[in-house]
Amino acid sequence: MLIFLYGQDTYRMQKKLNEIIESYKKAHKSGLSLKYFAEENFSLDEIANDAQMVSMFGEKKLIIFKNLLSISGNEGLLEFLKKAKTSEDINIVICEENKIKATDLSLKFLKKNAKIQEFAPLEGEKLKNWVKKEFLVYKIEVDLGIVEKLVNFVGNDLWQMSNEIKKLVNYRASQGEGKKENKILFEDIDLLVKPRIESDIFKTIDAIAQKNKRRALVLLKAHLEKGDNPLYLFSMINYQFRNLLVVKDLIERNRPYYTISKTSNLHPFVVRKSYEQAGKFSFPELKKIYRKIFQVDLAVKTGKINPETGLDLLLSEI
Secondary structure, eight states: EEEEEEOHHHHHHHHHHOOOOOOHHHHSSSSTTTEEEEEEGGOHHHHHHHHSSOTTTOOOEEEEEEEEETTTOOOTTHHHHHHHTTTTEEEEEEEEEOOOTTTTHHHHHHHEEEEEEEEEOOHHHHHHHHHHHOOOOOOOOOOOOHHHHHHHHHOHHHHHHHHHHHHHHHEEEEEEETTTTTTHHHHHHHEEEEEEETHHEEEEEHHHHTTOOHHHHHHHHHHHTTTTTTHHHHHHHHHHHHHHHHHHHHHHTTTTHHHHHHHHHHHOOHHHHHHHHTSSSOHHHHHHHHHHHHHHHHHHHTTTTTTTHHHHHHHOOO
């Protein structure tokens, strides 16, 4: 059996993978026939040898591939999957969080022959419903206003959202007896959850890339109205465009996508977003924008203009 899990929501994908592994371990107590292959230990010969090896306990094998479709040097993987598809002794789970070209032969094969589940990032009502259900795991019901505030603070990074929910639940439980003990309050979020404006900064940069200065200004105004420090906003815009320059430079040098995280030392999420946005700019455009950011930033820090004016000036001249 082939199972294909893919998408950018790695939190829900990992939970699904954990469910598959736990179910396998219940049926196969030794766990000796569970194998895991990722980019760092990819070896087609080793995979083939493991697949052919007979289990001393007569157990089915479970082989897990993590992000192997997107790496170079995986020639032969497709042929292995074709052979394994017909085997009753092997279950294979392919997990892929990186983008795969629609023309990729392995992707086409899996879409026709595997059980598929996509994990696209949650948005809107789906995200809010997920947050509500996560609180219910701890037997806590939350108001819609609490959910919306938490979503505004955290975005759709479910790894962080899960941690923030645990933090809020534990904090409220630690407050002792009383009717408010299990009720999450707005002030709890203000106290414990740091607004994650990085995701909104990506939206602002998307607006800049689309030459939509009006939307970019609206987004920046929203930050300022929430109380975000203008200098911090400057630093985030500077940081993101510096990342874009790094990623665009590697793209221009024909570096494969899967090597960019290692070469740039950037977080995979940042690489993914920067990779998407880099295509909207030419390299000369990015250098020009980065120079303008430096000039305006210098003017703000030397007191020639105030930060709010600097942000408006930056967007008007990009």
